[in-house]
Amino acid sequence: MKKVNEKMYYDQIKDWSFDEFQIETEDLTNWDMYEILKKVTDENSKILDLGTGGGEKVLSKFPSYAKEILGTDYSSAMIETANENLRKSGRTNVSFRIMNNLDMDVPENYYDVVVARNTVTDPKQIFKALKPGGVLLVHGVDMFDCLELKLIFGRGQAMDDKKPISIVDYENILNAGFNDVELVPIHQREYFKNKEILKRFLSKVPILDEFSEEEGDFKDFYSPSIEDDKLDEYIKRNTTEKGIRLYRRYYGISARK
Numbered sequence: 001m002k003k004v005n006e007k008m009y010y011d012q013i014k015d016w017s018f019d020e021f022q023i024e025t026e027d028l029t030n031w032d033m034y035e036i037l038k039k040v041t042d043e044n045s046k047i048l049d050l051g052t053g054g055g056e057k058v059l060s061k062f063p064s065y066a067k068e069i070l071g072t073d074y075s076s077a078m079i080e081t082a083n084e085n086l087r088k089s090g091r092t093n094v095s096f097r098i099m100n101n102l103d104m105d106v107p108e109n110y111y112d113v114v115v116a117r118n119t120v121t122d123p124k125q126i127f128k129a130l131k132p133g134g135v136l137l138v139h140g141v142d143m144f145d146c147l148e149l150k151l152i153f154g155r156g157q158a159m160d161d162k163k164p165i166s167i168v169d170y171e172n173i174l175n176a177g178f179n180d181v182e183l184v185p186i187h188q189r190e191y192f193k194n195k196e197i198l199k200r201f202l203s204k205v206p207i208l209d210e211f212s213e214e215e216g217d218f219k220d221f222y223s224p225s226i227e228d229d230k231l232d233e234y235i236k237r238n239t240t241e242k243g244i245r246l247y248r249r250y251y252g253i254s255a256r257k
């Protein structure tokens, strides 16, 4: 069983690209963070993307017309990848740098929008960074994500949570002083072409990993290898015409300062 702390885990991954897995995604709900991002921004907008990974989403989905976009991540390996991706993209309104989301070092009342997709946040610090009227957009992985898979393996991310992470996040955002806070469930089906691709995907993402209980940045990740007999059982139950199906459960939150 491999055990590493959370930051080492991300340093080892180095990027957050899923192109190699050729995943086909079906949206079952219609909350689209990037559509909202488009609606709430214009050519004067300053946007901060927390936990940006290798900058994949910033460079492909964030508005090219925005005045200034900063992507931050506490993993130096992720920021190295993001800067490489930035060079290749030729974008001039984007920069990346290292920053811990739980110890934010950005000007106060500065950003029009803060985005946090599938990463940890401190809503009080985000509140300070936003201009009055500024918008927070959060996307996260919810408690019952890939539940059937986790039940077959008998382990997985957030499996033993007493309170769904979406509710914890929602309450923290309300308590930080935000207005117009909306929490929306996001359901998707993902399809994988074959077992080998699904297995490689599950080895990259923390879906079947277990975490120690510490709050904040000090969690340990336990990544047991993926047992073939259990994966075969899941595949037997979830093979469809489109491929091997995974049920994804996310949540979206929008809020205004």
Ligand SMILES: C[S@@+](CC[C@H](N)C(=O)[O-])C[C@H]1O[C@@H](n2cnc3c(N)ncnc32)[C@H](O)[C@@H]1O
Pocket (backbone or CB within 6 Å): 010, 011, 016, 050, 051, 052, 053, 054, 056, 057, 072, 073, 074, 075, 078, 099, 100, 101, 102, 116, 117, 118, 119, 120, 217
């Ligand atoms: C699942 S990836 C999401 C990447 C990107 N936001 C996306 O949606 O593709 C989570 C990222 O958050 C970063 N991260 C986790 N905890 C963090 C923290 N306390 N401060 C800054 N970044 C953090 C990780 O290094 C990783 O790159």
